[in-house]
Amino acid sequence: MDIFWIKAIIILVIFGLSLFVAMYSTWAERKVAGYMQDRPGPNRAGWGGLLQPLADAGKMFFKEDFIPAQANKWLFIAGPCLAMLTALLSSAVIPFGDTLRIDGQEIQVQGIEVNIGILWVFGIVSLGVYGVMVGGWASNNKFSLLGAIRAASQNISYELALGLSLIAVIMMTGSLSVRDIVNSQHGGGWNILFQPLGFVIFLTCAFAECNRTPFDLPECEAELIGGYHTEYSSMKLGFYLFAEYVNMFVSSCVVSALYFGGFNYPFMDKVAEALGNDATGHNIATAIGFFAFFAKALFFVFFFMWVRWTLPRFRYDQLMNLGWKSLIPLSILNIIVTGIGLMFNLRWFSWVAVGIIVAVVAIQAATKPKAARGILEAAPVR
Secondary structure, three states: OOHHHHHHHHHHHHHHHHHHHHHHHHHHHHHHHHHHOOOOOOOOOOHHHOOHHHHHHHHHHHOOOOOOOOOOHHHHHHHHHHHHHHHHHHHHHOOOOOEEEEOOEEEEOOOOOOOOHHHHHHHHHHHHHHHHHHHHHHOOOHHHHHHHHHHHHHHHHHHHHHHHHHHHHHHHHOOOOHHHHHHHOOOOOOHHHOOHHHHHHHHHHHHHHOOOOOOOHHHOHHHHOOHHHOOOOHHHHHHHHHHHHHHHHHHHHHHHHHHOOOOOOOOHHHHHHHHOOOHHHHHHHHHHHHHHHHHHHHHHHHHHHHHHOOOOOOOHHHHHHHHHHHHHHHHHHHHHHHHHHHHOOOHHHHHHHHHHHHHHHHHHHHHHHHHHHHHHHHOOOO
C-alpha cells in the first residue's frame, strides 16, 4: 500500500478518535456528576444512557438556528468554526504510538512529525482564543463581550506560565519534538519523576486554557448568563461545547506525552522481546503502547471531570492573581533550579524547588497565626 494512503488512514483515525472521545466525554461527565451527587445520570437513551450523546447531537442539529439581528453574521458563524478547527488541529503532532511495519516500511502512529511539535501545539492553542473572541464580539451582546474579554485575558495570562513550565522539560530533553520527548522517557524514567512542579503548573494552566472549572469564568452562568456563547443555538452552540471537550482530550494527551511517558509503559522492552522483532510482533507491541497511551489520556479526562465536581469557581481577581503572582514566578523558579541541576548532571534537582515551596508555606503557616494573635492582643478593649 502507498505510504500516502497509510498516513491518510492514520490521520483520519486520529481525527475520528478525537471526535469519538469528545462525544462520549459528554456522557461520561454526566455519569461522573451523577455518581458524585448520588443520582444515576443519563439512563434512558440506550443501555446506561450510552445513546444519549447521539440524542443530544440530533437535538442540536434540528434546533432552530438563530442569528441576532444586530450581530455580524459572517463573524458570528466563523467564531464556533474557528474554535472547533483549532481544537482538532492540536492533536496532529501528538505521537499516539511507536511505529507500524507495513510492507517493509516504518510508519509513525502520528498525524505529522515536526521537530518543533511543542511550538505547533502552542501556536494552535493561541489561535483558539480567537474563536471565543470573535464569537463574543460578533454577538453584539454585552454579556457575550464580557465573556470573550475574560477568555482572552485568562488565556494570555496562563499561556505564559504554561510555556515557562515546559521550558524545563525541553531543557532536559534537548528537543522541541513531542516524539523525541516521549522517546527520552523510555527506560530513563518518566518526566513526572523529575519535573513534579512543572507538571502541576502545566496541568493547572491546562484547566485554564480549556475554560474548565474552577477556571470557567468566560461562561460563568451566575454572572454572564452563558458568557461568550449566550446568543448561540443549534450546531453553532454545539461546536463551542464540543470544542471544549476536544481541547480537554488533547490536553490530556499532551500531559500524558510530556510527563507520563506517552506510549511507554513498565516492562515495555520485555513485552516487545516476548512478541519478537518481526513485523507482526512489532505491530502488536505498538498497539499495546497505543492502548497504554489512551488509558493515560482517559485518566486525565476523568481527572478534569473530577475537579469540576469538587472545587468551586474562583473569583476573577483570584484567577488572575494565581496566574501572574504564583504560577509564573514558580515556573521561573523551576527553570532556574532545573538549569542548576543540569549543570551538575542531577536530573532530580527540580525537587529542590518543591522543597523550597513547602518550606515557605510552612513558615507562613507558622507565622500568620502569631501575627494575627499579636494584632488581637494589641487591639484596645472596648
